[in-house]
Amino acid sequence: MTPVIDVTDLEVTLGASRILRGIDLTVTNGEVVALLGANGSGKSTLVRTIVGILTPSAGSVSLLGTPLTGDVPWQRIGYVPQRVSAQSGVPSTAREVVGSGLLYGRRLRLPRDWKSRADEALETVGLLDRATFATSELSGGQQQRVLIARALARRPDVMILDEPVAGVDQPSQEAFAATMTRLVEQGLTVLVVLHELGALAPLVTRAVVLRHGRIVHDGAPPRAALDHAGQDHDHVHPHEPMVPLYAPQTDLGFDNASGHQS
Amino acid sequence: MTFLSELAYMFSDPLMQRALIAALLVGLTAPIVGTYLVQRRLSLLGDGIGHVALTGVALGWLVGAGMGLVPQDRLAIPGAVIAAIIGSVAIELVRERGRTSGDVALALLFYGGIAGGVLLMGIAGGSQANLTAYLFGSISTVTTGDLVLTLILSVIVLAVGLGLRAALFSVSYDEEFAKASGLPVRFLNIAVAIVAALTVTVAMRVVGLLLVSALMIVPVAVAQLTTRSFRRTMQVATVVGVTVCVVGLSITYWYNVSPGATIVVLAIITYGIVAAIAPIVTRRRRHDPHPDIPDDVDLEPSGTARKDGDETCNA
Numbered sequence: 001m002t003p004v005i006d007v008t009d010l011e012v013t014l015g016a017s018r019i020l021r022g023i024d025l026t027v028t029n030g031e032v033v034a035l036l037g038a039n040g041s042g043k044s045t046l047v048r049t050i051v052g053i054l055t056p057s058a059g060s061v062s063l064l065g066t067p068l069t070g071d072v073p074w075q076r077i078g079y080v081p082q083r084v085s086a087q088s089g090v091p092s093t094a095r096e097v098v099g100s101g102l103l104y105g106r107r108l109r110l111p112r113d114w115k116s117r118a119d120e121a122l123e124t125v126g127l128l129d130r131a132t133f134a135t136s137e138l139s140g141g142q143q144q145r146v147l148i149a150r151a152l153a154r155r156p157d158v159m160i161l162d163e164p165v166a167g168v169d170q171p172s173q174e175a176f177a178a179t180m181t182r183l184v185e186q187g188l189t190v191l192v193v194l195h196e197l198g199a200l201a202p203l204v205t206r207a208v209v210l211r212h213g214r215i216v217h218d219g220a221p222p223r224a225a226l227d228h229a230g231q232d233h234d235h236v237h238p239h240e241p242m243v244p245l246y247a248p249q250t251d252l253g254f255d256n257a258s259g260h261q262s
Numbered sequence: 263m264t265f266l267s268e269l270a271y272m273f274s275d276p277l278m279q280r281a282l283i284a285a286l287l288v289g290l291t292a293p294i295v296g297t298y299l300v301q302r303r304l305s306l307l308g309d310g311i312g313h314v315a316l317t318g319v320a321l322g323w324l325v326g327a328g329m330g331l332v333p334q335d336r337l338a339i340p341g342a343v344i345a346a347i348i349g350s351v352a353i354e355l356v357r358e359r360g361r362t363s364g365d366v367a368l369a370l371l372f373y374g375g376i377a378g379g380v381l382l383m384g385i386a387g388g389s390q391a392n393l394t395a396y397l398f399g400s401i402s403t404v405t406t407g408d409l410v411l412t413l414i415l416s417v418i419v420l421a422v423g424l425g426l427r428a429a430l431f432s433v434s435y436d437e438e439f440a441k442a443s444g445l446p447v448r449f450l451n452i453a454v455a456i457v458a459a460l461t462v463t464v465a466m467r468v469v470g471l472l473l474v475s476a477l478m479i480v481p482v483a484v485a486q487l488t489t490r491s492f493r494r495t496m497q498v499a500t501v502v503g504v505t506v507c508v509v510g511l512s513i514t515y516w517y518n519v520s521p522g523a524t525i526v527v528l529a530i531i532t533y534g535i536v537a538a539i540a541p542i543v544t545r546r547r548r549h550d551p552h553p554d555i556p557d558d559v560d561l562e563p564s565g566t567a568r569k570d571g572d573e574t575c576n577a
Contacts, residue, residue: 051442074444081438089300090482092435092492100432104443108429108450134490150439160442 002065003028004158004189005050010059012042012049019045020213023059032190032203034221037210043193044082046210047162050191051079064158074104078151080161083144083168094138094146095131098122101153121149126175141172148176152183159183161192165199173199197221272515280409281401281468281511285525287416288465288477289507293485293499294423295461296478297492298454301434304357307455308475311350311462313372316379316471318345319396323386334387338396339411342466346459349375354455358448399470399522401511408467415460422457430454431492468507469522477503480529487533487540502532 003026010023020042027033037043048054050061052068066072078101098118102110111117122128125145127138135143144164151159165173177199184190184203197204201221209217272278292308299307322341326334349371356367383393395403404412423430433440433450441447458478465474485498510525 048438048442052444053438053441072444077442079439079442081436081442089303089305089486090297090492090495091486091490092431093490096431096492097435100428100435100439101443103429103432103440103445105445108426108445110428114428132490137490147439 001029003062004031004064005160005191006062006065007046007050008060008062010046010049010061011057012045012054013057014045014054018057018213020049023213023215025208025215025218027189027191029189030187032184032200032205033192034197034200034204034207035191035193035210036195036197036207036222041210042213043210044162047079047160047191047193051077051160072105075107075154076157078154078156078159080147080151080159080164082162082166083140083147091134091136093132094122094127094135094149095119097135097146098149098153101150104154118149118153121153122146124152125149125179139169139172141168144168145172145176148179156188158189158191161190163193163195166195177203268516272512275515277402277404278515280404280406281521282508284401284404284409284412285468285507285511285521286504287412288461288468289481289504290500291416291419291423291461292465292474292477293481293503294496295419295454295458296482297485297496297499298423298430298434299458299478300482300486301431301492302454305479306475307350307353307458308462308478309472310353310368310372310375311346311459312466312471312474313379314349314375315342315346315459315462315466316396317375317382318342318379319466319471320379320382320386320388321345323388323392324382327386335392339408339463339466342463343415343460345375346462347456350455350459351452354451358451395470396466397470397472398520399466399468399473401468401514401521404467412464412467415464419457419460419464422453426450426453427493427496435492468511469525473522473526476526476529477507480526480533481506484529484533484536487536488543502529506532 005025005027007023007025010020011018012020023046025046035043035046045054049056050063052061052072061068063072063077095115095118098121099110099114101121102114102117119128119131122131125148127142127145127149130138130142135146138146148161148164151161165176168176180190180200181203190203192200194200197207204221206219207217207221208215273282296308299305318341319338320341322337322339323334325341326337331337352371353368380393429445429450430453432443432445433447434454437447440450461478462471462474465477469477481499481502482495484502485495489495489498506528507525510528511521513519513524514521
């Protein structure tokens with residue numbers, strides 16, 4: 001079977017620094033793969049390269065069997081970027097933003113039924129009643145859900161998400177997990193960058209851990225210790241930062257480096 | 263003479279007819295392009311293109327003079343179109359690189375454009391008055407030929423600006439998402455740059471190269487004060503643009519003032535008035551100004567928790 005995402009010997013350099021090297025990653029149909037790692041380990045760079053925002057300096061990326069340089073069936077792929085808090089200049093409604101998810105590849109004009117399709121996606125994330133609100137009137141968590149709805153609008157077979165729950169309020173996180181569970185049951189393939197597994201833990205079938213731009217773990221998802229599962233767990237003790245490959249893990253120590261994503 | 267007959271007289275004046283049509287086209291096209299520029303935080307792009315276009319005008323003069331064309335300025339607008347397109351595409355390519363030196367590159371382009379224009383204009387035999395006409399507008403010199411060219415350029419601007427609205431919105435709202443959707447992002451960015459360049463040359467006769475940017479940006483700024491959606495912002499901005507252009511130009515029919523400056527001052531006054539009134543008008547229809555975040559604490563269903571709390575939030 002053709003892999004959904006196929007990354008071979010990928011290297012990415014930004015400016016003078018080599019952010020990723022020797023990355024091999026294959027995601028097959030129906031998998032839910034979590035991409036974990038400390039801040040600055042290259043998680044975002046990897047997904048941004050997979051969806052074609054960044055150009056690899058070596059190696060190759062294929063989506064649904066087509067190299068990025070070729071004719072990728074973009075309507076089957078939904079990308080959710082990390083939320084940017086900076087609002088753009090002109091006001092735009094949630095429905096307008098979600099509607100832009102209906103454009104892909106060479107489709108430069110909205111379909112006739114774009115409003116109902118955008119509303120359907122908004123309903124999936126529980127924001128239908130906010131369709132005509134300006135995005136600046138929504139909370140951070142709701143803005144993030146708008147971005148998820150934008151990716152869902154085209155009814156993708158694959159979703160690639162970059163820290164979808166970072167800085168998102170608890171009810172939005174739960175709503176997000178519920179939405180993802182339903183979609184995965186319907187056969188969605190997912191690659192998701194996470195800081196910690198959190199509410200998505202039951203869904204994740206495989207975890208890939210990045211460290212200093214290399215994959216250091218690819219296999220069973222790490223299980224967080226019970227006292228780490230709580231939302232308000234305050235992480236104060238230091239961790240051994242190296243992740244042993246085969247030793248059973250209780251805590252990977254990602255959350256000790258709280259700070260800004262580079 | 264009554265006001266109406268004065269109006270009728272104004273509309274029957276062929277010079278005024280041409281000027282009004284030009285003003286109408288500028289008022290319509292400039293805010294449409296301006297909406298995209300404001301969205302991408304490139305409000306001053308029009309200004310930069312205007313500077314570069316002056317070199318094109320002067321080159322047009324120079325070539326016209328060399329070829330012995332009469333009148334000398336016959337190639338001014340084509341020159342401006344070519345220089346503006348080259349300039350705007352260059353600016354777009356610098357922006358795409360996202361280098362820190364891009365800022366300096368833009369400054370070089372802007373000031374090189376205006377200095378080169380002034381210098382070449384002098385060599386081509388243009389007078390101070392000619393220069394002022396391009397910098398601040400000279401709507402009384404609009405010929406039928408200019409008008410036809412303006413009309414063609416406006417049609418192109420409208421076709422791209424409205425026809426590709428959804429795609430241009432997507433790229434302007436979130437360029438990375440557009441890339442991750444496989445949209446032809448570079449093509450769309452260059453389309454915006456070219457359309458902005460054409461708008462600058464369309465508006466050159468009416469408000470002049472130094473004030474072009476105001477007509478692209480100020481109507482959008484006015485519209486933003488009252489709207490929630492991108493589509494409505496663009497609509498309101500064009501209404502404001504057309505109104506200030508036509509009214510401003512009509513004022514100059516009776517009073518001897520600069521049309522370009524009058525139009526821009528009118529637009530800014532409109533902004534001031536709307537900014538003062540909008541909060542009073544919109545307060546009534548807006549909901550609770552606090553961000554829509556559920557409570558972190560659980561309130562007892564009885565006691566001090568008020569039942570109508572949710573209703574006021576969603577009203």
